[in-house]
Amino acid sequence: MPYFDAASAAPLHPVARQALQASLDEGWADPARLYREGRRARLLLDAAREAAAEAVGCRPDELVFTPSGTQAVHTGISGALAGRRRVGRRLVVSSVEHSAVLHAAAAWEAAGGSVTEVGVDRHGAVSPDMYAAELDDTTALACLQSANHEVGTEQPVREVAEACGAVGVPLLVDAAQSLAWGPVDGDWSLLTASAHKWGGPAGVGLLAVRKGVRFAPQGPAGERESGLSAGFENIPAIVAAAASLRAVRAQAADEAVRLRALVERIRARVPELVPDVEVVGDPVRRLPHVVTFSCLYVDGETLLHELDRAGFSVSSGSSCTSSTLIPSHVLRAMGVLSEGNVRVSLPPSGTTEEDVDRFLEVLPGLVAGVRERFGAPASPAASPSAAASASSPSASEPLVVDALGRRCPIPVIELAKVIDDVPVGGTVRVLSDDEAARLDIPAWCAMRGQEYVGEEEAERGAAYVVRRVG
Amino acid sequence: MPYFDAASAAPLHPVARQALQASLDEGWADPARLYREGRRARLLLDAAREAAAEAVGCRPDELVFTPSGTQAVHTGISGALAGRRRVGRRLVVSSVEHSAVLHAAAAWEAAGGSVTEVGVDRHGAVSPDMYAAELDDTTALACLQSANHEVGTEQPVREVAEACGAVGVPLLVDAAQSLAWGPVDGDWSLLTASAHKWGGPAGVGLLAVRKGVRFAPQGPAGERESGLSAGFENIPAIVAAAASLRAVRAQAADEAVRLRALVERIRARVPELVPDVEVVGDPVRRLPHVVTFSCLYVDGETLLHELDRAGFSVSSGSSCTSSTLIPSHVLRAMGVLSEGNVRVSLPPSGTTEEDVDRFLEVLPGLVAGVRERFGAPASPAASPSAAASASSPSASEPLVVDALGRRCPIPVIELAKVIDDVPVGGTVRVLSDDEAARLDIPAWCAMRGQEYVGEEEAERGAAYVVRRVG
Numbered sequence: 001m002p003y004f005d006a007a008s009a010a011p012l013h014p015v016a017r018q019a020l021q022a023s024l025d026e027g028w029a030d031p032a033r034l035y036r037e038g039r040r041a042r043l044l045l046d047a048a049r050e051a052a053a054e055a056v057g058c059r060p061d062e063l064v065f066t067p068s069g070t071q072a073v074h075t076g077i078s079g080a081l082a083g084r085r086r087v088g089r090r091l092v093v094s095s096v097e098h099s100a101v102l103h104a105a106a107a108w109e110a111a112g113g114s115v116t117e118v119g120v121d122r123h124g125a126v127s128p129d130m131y132a133a134e135l136d137d138t139t140a141l142a143c144l145q146s147a148n149h150e151v152g153t154e155q156p157v158r159e160v161a162e163a164c165g166a167v168g169v170p171l172l173v174d175a176a177q178s179l180a181w182g183p184v185d186g187d188w189s190l191l192t193a194s195a196h197k198w199g200g201p202a203g204v205g206l207l208a209v210r211k212g213v214r215f216a217p218q219g220p221a222g223e224r225e226s227g228l229s230a231g232f233e234n235i236p237a238i239v240a241a242a243a244s245l246r247a248v249r250a251q252a253a254d255e256a257v258r259l260r261a262l263v264e265r266i267r268a269r270v271p272e273l274v275p276d277v278e279v280v281g282d283p284v285r286r287l288p289h290v291v292t293f294s295c296l297y298v299d300g301e302t303l304l305h306e307l308d309r310a311g312f313s314v315s316s317g318s319s320c321t322s323s324t325l326i327p328s329h330v331l332r333a334m335g336v337l338s339e340g341n342v343r344v345s346l347p348p349s350g351t352t353e354e355d356v357d358r359f360l361e362v363l364p365g366l367v368a369g370v371r372e373r374f375g376a377p378a379s380p381a382a383s384p385s386a387a388a389s390a391s392s393p394s395a396s397e398p399l400v401v402d403a404l405g406r407r408c409p410i411p412v413i414e415l416a417k418v419i420d421d422v423p424v425g426g427t428v429r430v431l432s433d434d435e436a437a438r439l440d441i442p443a444w445c446a447m448r449g450q451e452y453v454g455e456e457e458a459e460r461g462a463a464y465v466v467r468r469v470g
Numbered sequence: 471m472p473y474f475d476a477a478s479a480a481p482l483h484p485v486a487r488q489a490l491q492a493s494l495d496e497g498w499a500d501p502a503r504l505y506r507e508g509r510r511a512r513l514l515l516d517a518a519r520e521a522a523a524e525a526v527g528c529r530p531d532e533l534v535f536t537p538s539g540t541q542a543v544h545t546g547i548s549g550a551l552a553g554r555r556r557v558g559r560r561l562v563v564s565s566v567e568h569s570a571v572l573h574a575a576a577a578w579e580a581a582g583g584s585v586t587e588v589g590v591d592r593h594g595a596v597s598p599d600m601y602a603a604e605l606d607d608t609t610a611l612a613c614l615q616s617a618n619h620e621v622g623t624e625q626p627v628r629e630v631a632e633a634c635g636a637v638g639v640p641l642l643v644d645a646a647q648s649l650a651w652g653p654v655d656g657d658w659s660l661l662t663a664s665a666h667k668w669g670g671p672a673g674v675g676l677l678a679v680r681k682g683v684r685f686a687p688q689g690p691a692g693e694r695e696s697g698l699s700a701g702f703e704n705i706p707a708i709v710a711a712a713a714s715l716r717a718v719r720a721q722a723a724d725e726a727v728r729l730r731a732l733v734e735r736i737r738a739r740v741p742e743l744v745p746d747v748e749v750v751g752d753p754v755r756r757l758p759h760v761v762t763f764s765c766l767y768v769d770g771e772t773l774l775h776e777l778d779r780a781g782f783s784v785s786s787g788s789s790c791t792s793s794t795l796i797p798s799h800v801l802r803a804m805g806v807l808s809e810g811n812v813r814v815s816l817p818p819s820g821t822t823e824e825d826v827d828r829f830l831e832v833l834p835g836l837v838a839g840v841r842e843r844f845g846a847p848a849s850p851a852a853s854p855s856a857a858a859s860a861s862s863p864s865a866s867e868p869l870v871v872d873a874l875g876r877r878c879p880i881p882v883i884e885l886a887k888v889i890d891d892v893p894v895g896g897t898v899r900v901l902s903d904d905e906a907a908r909l910d911i912p913a914w915c916a917m918r919g920q921e922y923v924g925e926e927e928a929e930r931g932a933a934y935v936v937r938r939v940g
């Protein structure tokens with residue numbers, strides 16, 4: 001049963017399991033105590049810190065363990081901002097950071113700080129020049145992920161770190177998705193990561209703070225982990241995290257080549273096998289194990305269920321798979337199609353060529369089935385059909401599709417159904433209160449070669465205006 | 471090798487180990503995902519929450535898992551205070567709470583809140599009336615531990631909860647030390663606990679917030695654990711925590727009887743076997759597994775090392791065993807002797823009668839050895855001796871002992887050495903800059919039947935004035 005969601009959580013690596021079990025007997029005591037059980041626990045903790053620091057590329061005394069990657073991010077951001085309070089209150093982040101970073105930024109803003117989001121290109125990457133342009137002498141901290149968790153795009157960390165260095169702004173790099181593959185390139189100031197992303201156990205995050213970076217831990221004081229992470233250390237899990245990081249690194253070069261080939265196959269074959277698909281993310285500067293695509297006229301949640309029934313575990317950034325019914329902020333920032341979104345992330349050493357082949361075998365039928373169920377028009381929409389909810393067109397009055405109260409992918413499907421009723425040069429207005437429509441109607445226009453005119457205010461939701469070009 | 475520090479961390483319970491290993495295969499995936507691995511993880515998480523809630527005595531939807539007991543305390547206190555911001559900014563705590571509570575209180579005070587500490591009696595217990603007297607209509611939250619972690623004294627939680635209820639103030643109970651023995655009595659509003667105290671794994675805390683309690687989580691938003699604990703859930707550890715809590719509860723009644731008898735033996739025999747010992751903590755209302763005593767003229771750290779060499783792992787609240795060189799705040803609040811402090815806390819099902827007998831066998835010799843090494847006077851000090859640092863007494867001039875720069879237990883030893891040189895009715899001034907002297911000189915006076923006159927300002931440190939009575 002192939003599990004294709006390693007970017008959410010990787011199954012426990014065999015080395016992590018061994019290390020965890022071995023250290024349950026030696027690592028349970030309080031490492032701050034002076035008796036033998038405490039000293040043994042301290043030795044394990046020190047050794048794990050050295051191993052993890054080597055993999056991160058920092059000194060052991062620059063690295064602390066936190067209970068999760070999220071907490072590493074929260075602690076790192078709040079501490080770095082507080083440490084540079086006198087410099088200014090400006091936090092710069094990319095618009096495609098993990099929610100842990102964006103939630104920390106929102107908390108900072110709510111507390112009176114200011115947050116600047118640097119946009120990304122259609123592949124999900126920031127431009128170093130655009131990022132550099134946002135740095136000023138009131139900037140307390142800049143954040144940039146090493147690679148995007150949803151689309152796999154690598155960010156230009158080295159260049160952004162140089163720009164930050166030039167103006168003396170510390171850069172925090174969220175390396176959650178990439179640390180398994182190698183150390184982060186460039187002169188970062190703070191770095192965060194999460195063990196369960198590389199096959200370590202849950203419950204372990206890493207926070208590295210370079211010597212010389214001004215840092216003032218926030219919240220109640222704690223005696224553990226240099227005052228940066230309150231609460232009793234989970235030493236067996238920390239040992240397992242460090243051991244498995246070392247193990248995945250030893251295989252990283254080979255695995256990267258192998259998985260990159262499998263990902264390339266998916267990137268190339270999916271658009272050939274499935275009509276109306278947009279493969280998203282940078283085609284070259286990308287993680288070896290992540291590939292993401294969106295399928296027009298498809299409900300993401302239904303497709304996920306169908307793939308699950310067929311034995312494939314994947315995730316999605318479609319609005320219907322989120323509790324807020326808003327498409328993923330990453331897809332929105334990129335301005336790409338969000339409906340029928342599928343992220344495939346292959347676990348290292350757990351994915352075979354056969355798994356990928358079988359995925360490519362079942363996917364086209366599943367997508368076709370979902371489209372049929374939703375009454376999606378054939379591709380490319382050829383036969384004119386009068387949608388029930390569409391007003392009749394006339395010379396004076398533009399066509400209106402009322403998709404209010406209907407959710408993704410229905411508004412786009414309704415638009416597709418009526419486009420042939422629109423005279424060439426004429427417009428159609430799609431009324432929708434579904435957040436996905438804002439992203440998916442322009443994306444549909446680009447895929448279908450129609451012109452997206454823009455969004456107009458409406459009594460409920462918004463009116464998306466499309467001009468028929470061909 | 472008997473481990474007698476269960477109040478710091480208990481060795482992993484066999485049931486915790488089994489549950490942890492069994493759930494490593496089923497519990498690693500993201501419980502928020504809809505595919506089968508995620509659903510399996512969710513089932514484990516839900517079942518663990520039900521089991522833990524039953525043991526706590528709350529509804530499953532009132533209980534969240536946090537990465538540690540410390541974080542449960544921090545989250546519980548900050549969220550409850552913020553939830554009642556409009557009522558007032560006053561936080562009431564006992565003076566003998568765990569440092570997690572006191573650190574959260576200090577952070578609250580630093581942020582502009584006010585904190586009131588309710589003192590304790592010589593046994594370490596708050597008085598319900600004194601506690602109730604501190605509650606007013608600006609009190610946002612009250613905190614009280616179920617039992618003290620250093621001396622084992624149980625607090626009158628039921629009575630304090632009633633007093634809180636009468637004025638509508640929520641009560642947070644830190645149940646870290648007692649939850650293994652049974653649910654907390656009384657009508658609490660919030661409750662915290664820590665799994666590694668009962669033989670569960672590190673990395674799991676519990677936070678219960680009763681329905682109806684106003685609560686506003688602080689810090690960056692999180693999607694997990696009802697927004698009360700950010701970061702990926704550590705499900706195998708959570709499963710192990712819940713399973714082991716159930717297991718220790720099943721044995722709790724029998725183990726409490728067994729351990730209480732062993733603790734009683736230590737409480738009774740240590741003062742018989744070792745001269746000049748003060749056994750501290752309530753003799754009756756106490757945890758079944760904790761006993762604490764202090765030894766006059768003994769350096770706590772040296773005694774801990776000697777006990778460790780003899781195979782016994784214990785902890786201490788003496789100043790010399792803390793990084794700050796200040797005696798434990800619990801011993802200070804109780805006003806009891808802090809030098810040569812030893813806490814014995816017996817792990818359930820891991821302690822035999824023979825272990826305790828051997829401890830009682832080796833302890834007297836070890837204490838005597840440490841005293842000899844420090845040149846402590848014999849008990850009770852009989853033969854007059856001129857201390858090198860003491861000025862000669864005269865009719866007009868009181869005796870002065872200069873113990874500046876000397877650490878516990880030296881100032882008290884120097885005092886004991888010169889007391890016979892003081893005429894009955896005369897006084898001696900001990901100059902000391904050691905924080906332990908403030909506690910231990912009055913305690914020595916009480917043990918020796920001399921009069922502690924008080925503390926005077928001095929150029930360096932303080933002058934402690936003692937009048938010879940007999």
